[in-house]
Amino acid sequence: MSTKLVAYEYVPSGFEMIIKNPGKAEQEIKAWNLWFNLTHDPEAWDNEIKRINEMQERLGEPTVDQRLIRAQMAEFCRLHPPFPQSIDILCEEIGTGRFSKPVKIGCEGRGLLDSLGYHDHQSLKDQRKEILTTYARSLNKWLEEGHPENPTEFKVFGFLGQPATSKESFVRKLISVIDSEVPPISSLKKLSENECKKADGEFETLGFRPFNCFLPACWPDGFPDSSDSIPGRKICCYFMFIDAGLLCAGTFGEKRSMFDEFRQHTEENILAYSLAINTWLKEAPPKPVTSLINPSYIAEDNALEIAETVHSALGEKDEAKEWLTACLLKTIKNQLHGKRTELIDDFPEAFSWLKDIL
Numbered sequence: 001m002s003t004k005l006v007a008y009e010y011v012p013s014g015f016e017m018i019i020k021n022p023g024k025a026e027q028e029i030k031a032w033n034l035w036f037n038l039t040h041d042p043e044a045w046d047n048e049i050k051r052i053n054e055m056q057e058r059l060g061e062p063t064v065d066q067r068l069i070r071a072q073m074a075e076f077c078r079l080h081p082p083f084p085q086s087i088d089i090l091c092e093e094i095g096t097g098r099f100s101k102p103v104k105i106g107c108e109g110r111g112l113l114d115s116l117g118y119h120d121h122q123s124l125k126d127q128r129k130e131i132l133t134t135y136a137r138s139l140n141k142w143l144e145e146g147h148p149e150n151p152t153e154f155k156v157f158g159f160l161g162q163p164a165t166s167k168e169s170f171v172r173k174l175i176s177v178i179d180s181e182v183p184p185i186s187s188l189k190k191l192s193e194n195e196c197k198k199a200d201g202e203f204e205t206l207g208f209r210p211f212n213c214f215l216p217a218c219w220p221d222g223f224p225d226s227s228d229s230i231p232g233r234k235i236c237c238y239f240m241f242i243d244a245g246l247l248c249a250g251t252f253g254e255k256r257s258m259f260d261e262f263r264q265h266t267e268e269n270i271l272a273y274s275l276a277i278n279t280w281l282k283e284a285p286p287k288p289v290t291s292l293i294n295p296s297y298i299a300e301d302n303a304l305e306i307a308e309t310v311h312s313a314l315g316e317k318d319e320a321k322e323w324l325t326a327c328l329l330k331t332i333k334n335q336l337h338g339k340r341t342e343l344i345d346d347f348p349e350a351f352s353w354l355k356d357i358l
Contacts, residue, residue, distance in 0.1 A: 077106030192245030
């Protein structure tokens with residue numbers, strides 16, 4: 001094996017290390033900070049992180065699976081597909097103690113799992129196909145006026161709103177592109193771009209997600225015709241184009257702005273999952289989010305289902321699970337945008353366990 005994890009006894013808390021070409025003269029050691037978007041200087045980290053790192057230090061040597069789960073968690077981004085299913089994946093892996101689903105769940109992590117060979121061409125291709133299939137099923141369900149039951153369906157139904165002839169026409173075209181054997185990224189971009197121009201002729205000036213993937217800066221070499229030529233870090237653009245098209249077809253001018261609609265979906269899920277994880281850490285029973293104002297993506301019964309699913313996936317608490325779950329809660333908290341108000345600001349109990357350990 002040309003790359004492997006460095007022996008745990010040599011790895012500082014909050015970091016992970018690999019060695020390339022072990023046993024050879026040209027060997028190289030690389031280290032990654034596993035905390036989202038933070039400096040490599042541990043002295044600058046806040047007290048919540050320091051307490052969680054102390055939990056790590058008190059453990060015996062973690063298994064390789066636990067180290068890989070922590071490395072995958074370092075990639076987590078709430079704006080990256082397959083959010084929020086990415087949290088479900090992490091909770092299931094923490095609960096089983098097995099690194100069983102090495103999917104790309106964000107752009108952080110600085111390439112650790114890439115270096116170890118987990119995010120190779122085939123795994124990224126399989127992940128893309130799985131998420132596209134989930135979108136296609138959700139879109140067909142919307143056309144059939146069914147009832148949303150999973151996170152992707154709630155997003156699709158929320159972005160599109162009530163059925164209308166123009167929306168149905170776009171959705172059918174979108175499904176035909178998604179259902180092709182290897183959906184060309186250029187076709188998906190063009191379809192969504194045309195739909196967005198109907199809603200707003202200057203939509204390309206909107207640099208926020210999911211519209212930033214339309215900008216030339218995101219694709220300096222142009223948009224490739226072959227999906228196989230797309231680098232792994234760009235795979236999220238498939239789903240950004242889908243979300244952008246759904247927002248332009250469904251919600252523009254009807255409810256909130258397209259930006260606020262995308263943000264609402266993210267914030268409702270962050271709130272529901274944070275509360276669920278926090279109650280597990282506090283060994284309190286799961287409870288629904290009952291105080292959301294005009295929720296669009298988290299119905300009360302669905303919020304309780306999220307909480308129960310998280311608790312069930314994590315299972316019975318032990319020290320290793322508690323450490324990994326604390327890392328997950330803190331990783332989610334680190335990604336909140338403190339300069340603007342969010343739904344979760346009215347729910348301090350969503351991160352109360354982190355305050356209790358200080």
